[in-house]
Amino acid sequence: MDSTQIALDVMGGDSAPHSTLVGALQACEGEGARRLPPERLLLVGDEPRIREELERIGATREGPVPDLAVRHASQAVAMDESPSSALRSKPDSSIAVCVGAVKSGEAAAMVSMGNTGAVVGSATLGLRTLTGVRRPGIAVTLGFTGRRVTLLDMGANIDPKPEHLLQYGLMGAVFARECLDVLAPRIGLLNIGEEASKGTSLLKSAHGLLEASRLDFVGNVEGGDLFGGIADVVVTDGFTGNVVLKLLESTSALMIDLVLGELRANGVDPDPAALQSLERKVDYSEVGGALLLGVAGVVVIGHGRSDANAVANALCLAGRALDAGVNTSIEEGVERAAREGVA
Amino acid sequence: MDSTQIALDVMGGDSAPHSTLVGALQACEGEGARRLPPERLLLVGDEPRIREELERIGATREGPVPDLAVRHASQAVAMDESPSSALRSKPDSSIAVCVGAVKSGEAAAMVSMGNTGAVVGSATLGLRTLTGVRRPGIAVTLGFTGRRVTLLDMGANIDPKPEHLLQYGLMGAVFARECLDVLAPRIGLLNIGEEASKGTSLLKSAHGLLEASRLDFVGNVEGGDLFGGIADVVVTDGFTGNVVLKLLESTSALMIDLVLGELRANGVDPDPAALQSLERKVDYSEVGGALLLGVAGVVVIGHGRSDANAVANALCLAGRALDAGVNTSIEEGVERAAREGVA
Numbered sequence: 001m002d003s004t005q006i007a008l009d010v011m012g013g014d015s016a017p018h019s020t021l022v023g024a025l026q027a028c029e030g031e032g033a034r035r036l037p038p039e040r041l042l043l044v045g046d047e048p049r050i051r052e053e054l055e056r057i058g059a060t061r062e063g064p065v066p067d068l069a070v071r072h073a074s075q076a077v078a079m080d081e082s083p084s085s086a087l088r089s090k091p092d093s094s095i096a097v098c099v100g101a102v103k104s105g106e107a108a109a110m111v112s113m114g115n116t117g118a119v120v121g122s123a124t125l126g127l128r129t130l131t132g133v134r135r136p137g138i139a140v141t142l143g144f145t146g147r148r149v150t151l152l153d154m155g156a157n158i159d160p161k162p163e164h165l166l167q168y169g170l171m172g173a174v175f176a177r178e179c180l181d182v183l184a185p186r187i188g189l190l191n192i193g194e195e196a197s198k199g200t201s202l203l204k205s206a207h208g209l210l211e212a213s214r215l216d217f218v219g220n221v222e223g224g225d226l227f228g229g230i231a232d233v234v235v236t237d238g239f240t241g242n243v244v245l246k247l248l249e250s251t252s253a254l255m256i257d258l259v260l261g262e263l264r265a266n267g268v269d270p271d272p273a274a275l276q277s278l279e280r281k282v283d284y285s286e287v288g289g290a291l292l293l294g295v296a297g298v299v300v301i302g303h304g305r306s307d308a309n310a311v312a313n314a315l316c317l318a319g320r321a322l323d324a325g326v327n328t329s330i331e332e333g334v335e336r337a338a339r340e341g342v343a
Numbered sequence: 344m345d346s347t348q349i350a351l352d353v354m355g356g357d358s359a360p361h362s363t364l365v366g367a368l369q370a371c372e373g374e375g376a377r378r379l380p381p382e383r384l385l386l387v388g389d390e391p392r393i394r395e396e397l398e399r400i401g402a403t404r405e406g407p408v409p410d411l412a413v414r415h416a417s418q419a420v421a422m423d424e425s426p427s428s429a430l431r432s433k434p435d436s437s438i439a440v441c442v443g444a445v446k447s448g449e450a451a452a453m454v455s456m457g458n459t460g461a462v463v464g465s466a467t468l469g470l471r472t473l474t475g476v477r478r479p480g481i482a483v484t485l486g487f488t489g490r491r492v493t494l495l496d497m498g499a500n501i502d503p504k505p506e507h508l509l510q511y512g513l514m515g516a517v518f519a520r521e522c523l524d525v526l527a528p529r530i531g532l533l534n535i536g537e538e539a540s541k542g543t544s545l546l547k548s549a550h551g552l553l554e555a556s557r558l559d560f561v562g563n564v565e566g567g568d569l570f571g572g573i574a575d576v577v578v579t580d581g582f583t584g585n586v587v588l589k590l591l592e593s594t595s596a597l598m599i600d601l602v603l604g605e606l607r608a609n610g611v612d613p614d615p616a617a618l619q620s621l622e623r624k625v626d627y628s629e630v631g632g633a634l635l636l637g638v639a640g641v642v643v644i645g646h647g648r649s650d651a652n653a654v655a656n657a658l659c660l661a662g663r664a665l666d667a668g669v670n671t672s673i674e675e676g677v678e679r680a681a682r683e684g685v686a
Contacts, residue, residue, distance in 0.1 A: 223589030246566030
C-alpha cells in the first residue's frame with residue numbers, strides 16, 4: 001500500500017513555525033472533510049524548534065497535543081531568498097526534505113507556505129512529471145467576491161506550447177471535479193476576445209486543441225469575464241497568470257482599504273467579524289492554496305501570509321487530492337487525449 | 344499653419360449622440376485647461392440627428408448653443424459590431440470620417456467613445472505612423488484608488504518585438520510628461536519578478552534596451568506593484584495589457600458593489616455624491632481616455648460608458664496633447680534613440 005502521508009514544511013510562511021504547527025493541530029482536530037488523522041502528518045523542519053514550539057502550544061491548550069512524526073531539516077529557505085540560489089545552497093532545507101520525502105515515497109503529498117519559487121523549483125526538479133504530462137502547472141483557485149474560478153498556469157511555465165495549455169485544461173478539470181465539487185467543469189481560455197481567431201498564434205492553436213478535446217470547452221474568456229461565471233477553470237500561460245494573480249492580490253488589499261475607508265467616512269466602525277467575512281470575499285486562498293499539478297506527488301503551495309486556519313485548509317486540500325486520486329485521473333485523462341490524437 | 348481642429352465621433356458611445364454633444368458643449372464652456380474654443384471642434388456623424396439633438400439640448404439650457412462645425416457621416420459602427428467587418432462594410436462611418444479628417448489634415452486630432460477595435464483598426468490603417476515609430480500602442484492611464492499609472496500597450500500589438508516595447512517606453516514618457524504633468528516620468532516593465540533575468544526572452548531583451556536608453560528606467564514591475572508608486576509608465580505587450588485592463592475594469596465594478604453591500608449591511612445608505620467620489624477612486628477614465636500613440640495625429644479613445652463629463656475630459660485631453668506637441672516630441676525622442684544606437 002502506498003504512503004498517504006502529508007509532509008508539512010513547518011518552517012515556511014511569515015509566521016512559521018507557530019502558525020504552521022497550530023494549523024497542523026487544527027487539521028487533526030477538524031470534522032469530516034476538514035479532518036486529517038494525526039498519523040498522516042509528517043512535520044518537516046528544525047526538530048528542536050518544532051518540539052519546543054509544540055510544547056509551548058500544548059501549555060495553552062486543553063487536552064494533549066497529538067503525537068506527530070517529525071523529520072529534521074537543518075536549513076530553511078527565507079521568504080525573500082532567491083529561489084535558484086536557495087536550491088543550490090540549501091540541499092537540506094525543509095522544502096528540499098519535503099520534496100525528498102515525496103520522491104522516496106515516504107510521503108505522497110507536501111504542503112508549504114514557504115518561498116513559492118523555491119517550492120515550485122524544488123518540486124519540479126525533484127519529482128518526475130506524471131506519465132504523459134509535458135509540463136507542470138500551478139493552479140490557483142480565486143474566490144473573488146464569492147465567484148470561484150481556478151486559473152492555471154500561474155507561473156511555472158511562462159512560455160508554453162499549445163499542447164501544454166491543453167494539458168492544463170485537462171488537469172484543471174480533474175482538480176475542479178475531484179477537489180472543488182464541480183461536477184462538470186467548464187474550461188475557458190484566457191484571451192483578448194471571444195472569437196476563435198483572437199489572440200497570439202499560441203492561443204489560436206490551443207483553442208483548436210481544446211475544442212477537439214473531450215473537455216467542456218466554453219471558448220475564450222476575456223479578462224473582464226474571469227469572475228463572470230462562464231468557466232470553472234481558465235487556462236493561461238504562466239506569465240499572464242502570474243501577472244493576473246499578483247494584480248488581483250494587490251487589488252484585494254486596495255479593495256478592503258477602500259471599503260474600510262468608506263465605512264469609517266460614514267461613521268461606521270465595522271466589527272472584526274464583519275471584517276473577516278469581507279476578507280474572505282476577496283481571499284483567493286480560502287480553498288487552501290495553489291496546487292502544482294502534473295508532478296508525481298501532491299504539492300500544495302499556500303500563501304506566505306497564511307494563518308493557522310489557512311494551513312489547516314491547505315493540509316486538508318492535500319488530503320482530499322490524495323484520497324480522490326487526482327494524479328491517477330490526470331494520467332488517465334492525458335493518456336486518453338493522446339490515444340484520441342488530440343495531444 | 345497646421346489645423347488644430349479636433350474631430351469628435353458624435354455617434355460613438357453607449358448614450359450617443361446625447362452625451363457626446365453635451366460633452367462637447369461642456370468642453371466649450373469649461374475654464375482654463377478644461378476649455379476648448381468652439382471653433383476647434385468638428386462634430387462628425389449623422390448631421391440631421393446632430394442638428395435635432397443640439398436643438399433639443401438648446402431648449403433646456405440658458406444662453407445660446409455655440410455654432411459648431413458638423414461633418415456628415417452616413418454610417419455608424421455599433422458598439423458590439425466586429426471591428427474588421429465594420430472597417431470593410433462601413434467606409435462612411437463616423438469613425439472612418441474622423442480618421443479621414445485627420446488624414447487629410449483638416450483636423451489634427453480625433454476623439455471617439457465608440458467601438459474601440461474599430462477606432463484602433465481604422466486609425467492604424469488610415470494614418471501613417473510617426474517618423475521612426477515601428478508600431479502604434481494604446482496608452483491607458485489607470486487611476487485605481489488614486490494611484491495613477493499609465494500602461495501601454497493595451498491591445499494594439501499583441502505580439503511585440505523588444506524594440507516596440509522600448510518605443511512604448513519612449514512614447515509613454517512623452518505622454519506622461521506633456522499630458523499628465525509628471526516632470527520626470529519613471530518607466531517600468533511589467534514582469535514576473537524584479538531581476539533583469541526574469542520573464543520571457545522578449546522581456547529580457549526589452550529590459551536591456553530600456554536600460555541602455557536615456558529613459559528613467561526603474562526596472563521590472565510586478566503585477567502586484569502596478570499601483571505601488573514605483574513607476575509612472577509601465578510597458579507591456581498588448582495581450583497582457585488588454586487582459587489587465589479588462590480585469591481591472593471588472594474588478595472596479597465588483598469593488599464598488601462590495602463597498603455598497605458592506606455599507607448597506609451596516610445600515611448606511613450612502614448619498615449619491617459619496618458614490619460618485621467612490622467611483623472616481625477606481626475610475627481609469629478620469630484622465631479622459633486612452634491614447635493611440637505613434638500615429639500621425641492625436642487619437643483619443645474614450646470608454647463606451649462615458650458620460651458627458653468624460654467626453655469633455657477626452658476632448659480636453661486631445662487639445663492638450665495637440666498643444667503640447669506630443670507627436671513632435673515622440674518623433675524627436677525616437678530619432679534620438681536611433682541616433683544613439685539604442686533602437
